[in-house]
Amino acid sequence: MAETDTGFSRQTRTYTCLRPPIPLPPINEPLSVAEFCLSVFHTTSTDGATTFIVNATTGEKLSYSQFVSQVRSLAYSLQQRYSLCQNDVAFVLSPPSVHIPVVYLALLSLGIVVSPADPLSSNSELVHQIQLSKPVVAFATSQTSHKIPSLKHGTIILDSPEFVSLLTQSNIDDDASKRVHVNQSDTAAILYSSGTTGRVKGVMITHRNLIAMMAVIHHINTNETEGNENPPRSVTFFTVPLFHVFGFFMLLGAVVSANTVVFLERFDFEEMLRAVEKYKVTGMPVSPPLVVAFVKSDLTKKYDLSSLQGLGCGGAPLGKDISQRFKEKFPNVLLIQVISIFFPFSLF
Structure with missing residues (x-):
């Protein structure tokens, strides 16, 4: 049995999610x-x-x-x-x-x-x-x-x-x-x-x-x-x-x-900023180097990025200093360190 406070089972030495299970289609039902x-x-x-x-x-x-x-x-x-x-x-x-x-x-x-x-x-x-x-x-x-x-x-x-x-x-x-x-x-x-x-x-x-x-x-x-x-x-x-x-x-x-x-056929930082402005982008997955570019580049001042609500950063740990500088430059944009393949679609 799992311990009620953590979901950890001493018998199996595994953790079980404490949240209610998410309903899935019956496994024997043909479904792509x-x-x-x-x-x-x-x-x-x-x-x-x-x-x-x-x-x-x-x-x-x-x-x-x-x-x-x-x-x-x-x-x-x-x-x-x-x-x-x-x-x-x-x-x-x-x-x-x-x-x-x-x-x-x-x-x-x-x-x-x-x-x-x-x-x-x-x-x-x-x-x-x-x-x-x-x-x-x-x-x-x-x-x-x-x-x-x-x-x-x-x-x-x-x-x-x-x-x-x-x-x-x-x-x-x-x-x-x-x-x-x-x-x-x-x-x-x-x-x-x-x-x-x-x-x-x-x-x-x-x-x-x-x-x-x-x-x-x-x-x-x-x-x-x-x-x-x-x-x-x-x-x-x-x-x-x-x-x-x-x-x-x-x-x-x-x-x-x-x-x-x-999307862009070939990624370019300024073209990305232009697309954010034109299509009112609300969020995107990013890597630490891209967060650094947001922090250091003056190109961000050329475009209206007010539609951005959040960035999910993954692939590598994001330094505390860069996180703080990003928050100071973009106080209305939520920066999340993503530790799972699940990207928070609904958040942005």
Whole structure:
């Protein structure tokens, strides 16, 4: 039994959370994380015209209604045109793009394993990752496709007219579309370690893993907005790449939270500040060096950053001196030291 004051069990020598358990779907219920995220999104009061994702480099954006429509269209198109099977692996090698979340959700909804990689990886690194994940199809761009070897079902080019046609099917027949029963225990994604302590490793994550994480975020959001008919909109600037484990989780969390996501194709500090001003960004994940840049750079005086409510700093400990200087310079911005992969979506 756990001790009531700490949750520590002397018998098992483990800690148990003292908070009530968060309800999860029955484990035997067929359910993909994509279906879970979209079902939670549809229960919110978010207008479909609300912006989901913005490419601040080009100004290209998708509303939530467009995003859901494209996910549905792409999933249908992949079923009709490709002989993909459940638990097949799709390798994704692309710079940041508004197409990436559409690809992720469509593949996950079909039970296809998503395996994104850094487009700047060397050829030898990519060969190793492909050997680990054994993909049968790839999604890449015209700039990255040459790095992909010949695969069973080829490579789909994201910046091609052919791919755009997959997103715009207007005659989707629900009866013709195969209903895919994805087990929660099935692998949803293969993400890669950093390789700092040896060769890169592929980490398998199940739909159940991701559903549990998204359920936590939904639970927090629900509790913090309870009784508020018009909860404030959160706009998150992504400083983390979409192929990275943090960016992957945050992207799913943004859908569950019905937040707006803003990103740059290539990170630049001043371009980030410009995007904060233009899109009224409320929060972002940051690293200690980025906090230092906020503190020391005079560029912050050129832009209206009044929309910022909070920064979640992770990756390494943040020095007390820098924290204090940040607080003095930005007294209305909450700076949090993040010690978990869970980013506080509802806070910002």
